[in-house]
Amino acid sequence: MYLALLVIFLQCSGVYTQERVFTFNSVEIRAKPSVKVKNGAPMSIICHADISKSASFHLQHNITIFKDGKLVYMIVSDKGIARYEVPIARSSDTGEYECTVKADGKTKSSNLLQVWVTGMTKPILTAEKREVLEGEVVKLHCELPEEVPPLLFLFRKIKVNSTPKEKYVFEAHRNFSTVEFSVEEGDNILQFDCFGKRYVKHINIELESSEPSNRTLVTVKEPFIKPSLIIKSTSNITEGDRIEFECSTVVARMRDIEIILQKNKTILNSVRDEKLLKYSAVATLEDSGEYLCKVEQGRASKTTKLNVVVAELFPKPILSASVSKLDENKELTLSCSISGFQKANFSILRRNSNGDILLKNSRNLTMRVNVNDTGSYICKAEVKRIAKESKPVRISVYAPVSKPTLSVVNGLPEVVLGKPLRLICRLMMGTPPITFTFYKGNEVKKVVINDTYATFLDENIRQNDKRGYKCDARNNHSSGVKTSNILNITVIVPIQNVSLGSIPYGEVEDGSETVFLCSVEEGSWPIHFKIFKTTDHDTLLYEKTESTDRIVWHKETMSRQDTGTYYCMVSNRAKVNVKSHPITINVILASWQKGVIAAFVLILIAGAITLTAWWFLCKKKKAKGSSMEMSRSALATNSTNEKLARQHNDGDYYSGSGYIEDGENHMKSSDENKGPDLESAEVEYTEVEVSTLDPHRDSTENRHSRIQGHPDAT
Numbered sequence: 055m056y057l058a059l060l061v062i063f064l065q066c067s068g069v070y071t072q073e074r075v076f077t078f079n080s081v082e083i084r085a086k087p088s089v090k091v092k093n094g095a096p097m098s099i100i101c102h103a104d105i106s107k108s109a110s111f112h113l114q115h116n117i118t119i120f121k122d123g124k125l126v127y128m129i130v131s132d133k134g135i136a137r138y139e140v141p142i143a144r145s146s147d148t149g150e151y152e153c154t155v156k157a158d159g160k161t162k163s164s165n166l167l168q169v170w171v172t173g174m175t176k177p178i179l180t181a182e183k184r185e186v187l188e189g190e191v192v193k194l195h196c197e198l199p200e201e202v203p204p205l206l207f208l209f210r211k212i213k214v215n216s217t218p219k220e221k222y223v224f225e226a227h228r229n230f231s232t233v234e235f236s237v238e239e240g241d242n243i244l245q246f247d248c249f250g251k252r253y254v255k256h257i258n259i260e261l262e263s264s265e266p267s268n269r270t271l272v273t274v275k276e277p278f279i280k281p282s283l284i285i286k287s288t289s290n291i292t293e294g295d296r297i298e299f300e301c302s303t304v305v306a307r308m309r310d311i312e313i314i315l316q317k318n319k320t321i322l323n324s325v326r327d328e329k330l331l332k333y334s335a336v337a338t339l340e341d342s343g344e345y346l347c348k349v350e351q352g353r354a355s356k357t358t359k360l361n362v363v364v365a366e367l368f369p370k371p372i373l374s375a376s377v378s379k380l381d382e383n384k385e386l387t388l389s390c391s392i393s394g395f396q397k398a399n400f401s402i403l404r405r406n407s408n409g410d411i412l413l414k415n416s417r418n419l420t421m422r423v424n425v426n427d428t429g430s431y432i433c434k435a436e437v438k439r440i441a442k443e444s445k446p447v448r449i450s451v452y453a454p455v456s457k458p459t460l461s462v463v464n465g466l467p468e469v470v471l472g473k474p475l476r477l478i479c480r481l482m483m484g485t486p487p488i489t490f491t492f493y494k495g496n497e498v499k500k501v502v503i504n505d506t507y508a509t510f511l512d513e514n515i516r517q518n519d520k521r522g523y524k525c526d527a528r529n530n531h532s533s534g535v536k537t538s539n540i541l542n543i544t545v546i547v548p549i550q551n552v553s554l555g556s557i558p559y560g561e562v563e564d565g566s567e568t569v570f571l572c573s574v575e576e577g578s579w580p581i582h583f584k585i586f587k588t589t590d591h592d593t594l595l596y597e598k599t600e601s602t603d604r605i606v607w608h609k610e611t612m613s614r615q616d617t618g619t620y621y622c623m624v625s626n627r628a629k630v631n632v633k634s635h636p637i638t639i640n641v642i643l644a645s646w647q648k649g650v651i652a653a654f655v656l657i658l659i660a661g662a663i664t665l666t667a668w669w670f671l672c673k674k675k676k677a678k679g680s681s682m683e684m685s686r687s688a689l690a691t692n693s694t695n696e697k698l699a700r701q702h703n704d705g706d707y708y709s710g711s712g713y714i715e716d717g718e719n720h721m722k723s724s725d726e727n728k729g730p731d732l733e734s735a736e737v738e739y740t741e742v743e744v745s746t747l748d749p750h751r752d753s754t755e756n757r758h759s760r761i762q763g764h765p766d767a768t
Contacts, residue, residue, distance in 0.1 A: 075108035078162035083119075083153045085169050093173035097143040099127070101153030101164065103134035116156040122149040143171045145262055146202035148254045170254070174264035175201050179248045181270045186237050187277045187306075189354025196248035196267060197230035206251040206261075207231040211244060212269075237274050239356050244272045278305035281313065283347040283360045291337050293367035294438035298334040301347035301358070305329065316346045337364045338440060368395045371435040373402070373444040379530050382424045382453050382485075390417040390433030390444065398435040405430040405446060423451045425485055454533040455484030460525045460541045463509070468544040470628045475512040475543060479525035488529045495521035517545055544578075548628040551575035554585070554621060554637055561640050562612045564647065570596075572622035572634065573604035581626050588619040588636065595620075617641045 085091070086098040101117055117136035119127040127138035134155070140147055151167045175198050182193040196207050204226045211219040223231040235246070250264040281303040291297055299322075305311050313331040314324040322345075323333040335341065342364045348357045369392060376387040390400045400417035403410040410432070413419055417433070430446040458479050462469070469475040479490050490508035492500045502508035508525075522540040556562075557569045572583050579601040586592045596607045609616075622634040643651070 074111060074158070076113060076158070076160075077106050078155070078157075078160060079104040079106055081153065081155050081162045081164040083151060083164040083167045085151070085167060089167065089169050091143045091147075091169065091171050093143060093145060093171055093175065095143055097140040097147065097169070097171070099138040099140070099151050099153075099167075099169070101136045101138075101155070103155040103157075103162065105134055105157070113157055117153060119151060119153045121147075121151050142200065144200055144202065145171050145174045145252055145254060147171045148262075172262075174250050174252065174262060175199055176265050177207075177248050177250045177267040179246060179267040179270050181246060181272055183272065184270075185273045185275065187275050187354065188237050188239055188241065188356075189277060189352040190237050191234045191353070192237060192244065192246065192272050193232065193234050194246055194248070194270070195230065195232050196250070198250040198264065199229070201229045201250060201252070203227050203229055204252070205229060205231075206253075207233075208249040208251065209233045209235070210247050210249075211235045212246065213241065213244060236353055239354065241274045244274060246270045246272065275306075277307070277351050277354050278303050278311065278349055278356065280356045281347045281349045281358045283315075283345065283358045285360070285362065290365065291362065292365040293338055293440045295337045295364075296334055297337045297341065297362070297364075299332065299345065299360075301331040301349075302329055303349045303356075305351070311349065311351045314348045314350070316348065317341075317343055336439065339364055339366050367440055368398065368435070368437050368442070369393055370442045371398070371400070371433050371444045373431060373433040373447050375431070375447050375449060378448060379450045379452065380423065381531050381533075382451050383422060384451075386421055386423045386427070386449060388419040388431055388433070388447070390435065392435055395437075398437050401434045403432050403434065405432060423449070425451050425453045427451050428485070450485075450530065452485040452529055452531040453483060454531040455488060455527045455529055455536050456482045457536045458490070458525050458527045458538040460523060460538040462541075462543070467541060468546055468627065469515055470546045470548060471515060471517055472548070473515070475515055477510045477512070477523060477525075477541070478507055479510070479527065479538065480507045481527055484527065484529055485531065486529065488527050491526050493524045493526075497521075515545060517547060519545065546578045546627050547576055548630050549574050549577035549581065549624050549626055549632040552622055552624045552632045552634040554634040556620070556637060556639060560638070561642050562616075564612060564614060564641050564643055566612055568609045568612050568616075568639070570607040570609065570620070570622075571604060572607075572624065574624055574632075575603075577603065577624070577626050578628070579603075579626070581624060584623040586621055586623060587616075588621065612639075612641050614641050 081101070081103045083099065083101050086100060087095075091097045099119055101119055103115060103117070105113070107113070112132060115131050115134055115136075117129050117131065118125060119136065119138045127136070129136045136153070148169060148171045151169055152164055154161060154163045178197045178199065180195045182195075186192055192211075194209055196209060198205060198207075204224065205228075207223045207225060209221045209223070219235070221233050221235070223233055225231050235244075237244070247269045248267045251261055254260055254262045281301050283299065283301045285291075286298040286300060287296060299315060301313055301315055303311075303313065308327055308329075310327070311329075312324060312326045313328065315322045315331055315333050323331060325331045331347070342362060345360045345362060346357055347360075348355060371390050371392050374389050374391070376385075380386060388402055390402060392398055399415070401415045402413045402417075402419045404413055405411075406429075413421075413431075421427070428449060428451045430448050432446050433444045435442055435444075458481050460477060460479050461467075463476040463478050477492065479492065481488065484506070486505035487503050488505065488508075490502045490504060491498060492502075492508075492510040494512065499512070500508075500510045502510075510525075512523075522542045524538050524540050526535045526537040528535040552572070552574050555571045557571070558566075562568050570585055572585060574581060580599050581601075581603065582597070582599045583605045584597040585595045585607055587595055595609075598605055598607075617640050619636045619638050621636040623631055624634075625631045
């Protein structure tokens with residue numbers, strides 16, 4: 055029964071499953087009326103899913119519509135279509151649309167649809183004030199209703215017969231913006247408008263602009279009139295005349311007004327909260343130029359300019375010198391004059407950083423000079439309280455140069471071969487500038503102009519170059535050139551190719567003498583030699599300074615501790631340590647030590663052999679003694695039996711005791727005669743044959759047969 059129910063359930067499930075089969079054929083998205091819509095017109099985004107089913111059954115659809123990846127519409131329906139309505143399309147609705155349909159675990163998306171809403175809302179512009187004063191500001195407000203940020207606003211200030219001034223403001227989160235424009239001098243009737251702009255993604259990213267807003271008119275009033283600048287004195291101004299300036303204006307309100315008089319950006323005078331400014335001074339030639347009167351109140355500013363020419367009363371004086379360069383203790387004459395003008399008060403001065411020094415109130419000055427009189431001189435002329443200076447005249451007084459001293463910069467008259475040589479030429483006396491000339495031999499190497507010394511770097515040093523160096527110095531003194539002594543330079547050749555050897559080489563007998571030889575192939579004397587033995591910290595064994603290219607060191611007694619590696623370190627005044635290749639010395643035993651050891655070893659070997667031989671002899675002696683005892687007992691037994699047999703066969707009777715005794719005595723005497731030979735002989739066993747001979751022969755033959763078979767019988 056249960057089996058039948060299970061079969062029915064499975065069949066029903068299979069039928070149900072077959073009835074719920076569906077598939078997405080396509081999902082499409084479209085815009086109505088078209089993908090290009092005018093701003094303000096209605097627009098619809100339609101999503102449609104084409105689905106195939108195995109049978110007619112109810113299927114829920116979850117439909118979502120996205121714009122630029124953001125969800126804008128969603129609906130759950132049993133129909134495969136959804137409609138997203140936009141009653142009034144704006145430029146913010148421009149973008150890429152896509153729809154996705156989900157049903158019973160399956161999902162299908164449409165292609166991207168690009169929709170472009172053309173045009174933007176017309177902006178609305180308002181001004182905070184319709185009437186302002188110069189120096190104030192106009193605050194504007196521009197709004198784009200029904201537009202979505204981010205937005206870019208453009209404000210314009212429009213004047214008659216001039217290019218509009220523009221200001222851009224970006225608003226990321228608002229659909230309106232505010233801005234301020236300053237009202238400047240000359241502004242009369244102003245007009246303002248604004249635009250809205252936004253970036254839209256069509257085929258490419260484009261900046262779309264709205265139509266201009268309404269124009270707003272603003273009227274400007276003057277807070278004060280343009281100032282007037284006049285000179286109250288005569289129109290023809292000459293040096294020495296008093297010049298008076300007046301600057302005035304008319305203001306609507308006096309508060310915070312300021313009048314300023316300037317010449318070449320330098321403020322000459324100023325007043326506050328007054329309508330009139332006055333300024334006066336004694337005119338000089340330098341007072342010629344452009345003057346400017348400026349009136350300021352708040353941000354408002356107006357200016358007036360006036361050009362002034364001051365006529366010259368007399369020209370600048372001219373200072374002349376009898377000579378501009380001269381030796382010390384010579385006479386110098388200075389004269390001051392004015393071209394075409396004689397009546398003036400003259401004075402001659404010397405320039406100084408702490409103030410000019412008056413030398414004489416006269417147009418002429420004669421003096422004997424020294425080195426300290428070197429400097430700049432001027433003359434002044436004064437007429438009608440107008441003083442003028444001449445151009446400065448430079449006077450140079452020279453002391454003669456002393457004999458120069460030439461030396462090496464580091465102090466010693468030597469140089470390492472391959473290194474540059476730096477020389478310095480000094481003077482104890484002499485007025486700069488001084489011209490120094492360096493010579494190598496008679497060849498000019500360098501010319502330097504300096505104050506008290508000069509240096510020369512010679513980078514071409516040769517080993518066998520014998521030319522000396524000298525320098526000379528001269529300035530503008532009439533005494534001429536002074537020359538130094540000749541400087542001879544010692545060229546130091548650095549150490550090259552150091553070698554170390556020994557006699558004997560390699561192996562040295564203990565207690566013997568070893569001779570070390572350290573030599574160099576090239577290098578200037580004196581040379582410092584050092585011999586080291588290599589250890590954890592290299593040990594200095596010998597050092598010596600010699601004016602030769604080699605040294606010999608005798609080490610009288612070598613020991614086993616002297617085994618190791620040796621090297622030689624050499625240097626000279628070039629201050630470069632040069633190391634030789636290392637050599638290895640092995641200290642071995644002396645000949646007499648080897649003889650003693652050999653004799654001792656031979657004694658040990660001989661003793662060992664003697665002990666071994668003695669041990670073998672003892673062992674053989676013990677073995678021979680036991681063998682002879684066994685042979686005697688066997689022979690005695692056989693002899694008795696033979697005698698008994700013969701007596702029995704011949705019918706004679708002899709006493710066996712007499713025979714045995716005789717045999718024992720014979721054996722005993724035989725043993726005693728053999729002595730130590732028996733002890734050294736090997737034990738052998740001999741067969742004895744018994745024959746039936748006559749009694750007289752029997753005793754002798756048997757006695758013979760007992761000795762014949764032993765090795766000692768031979």
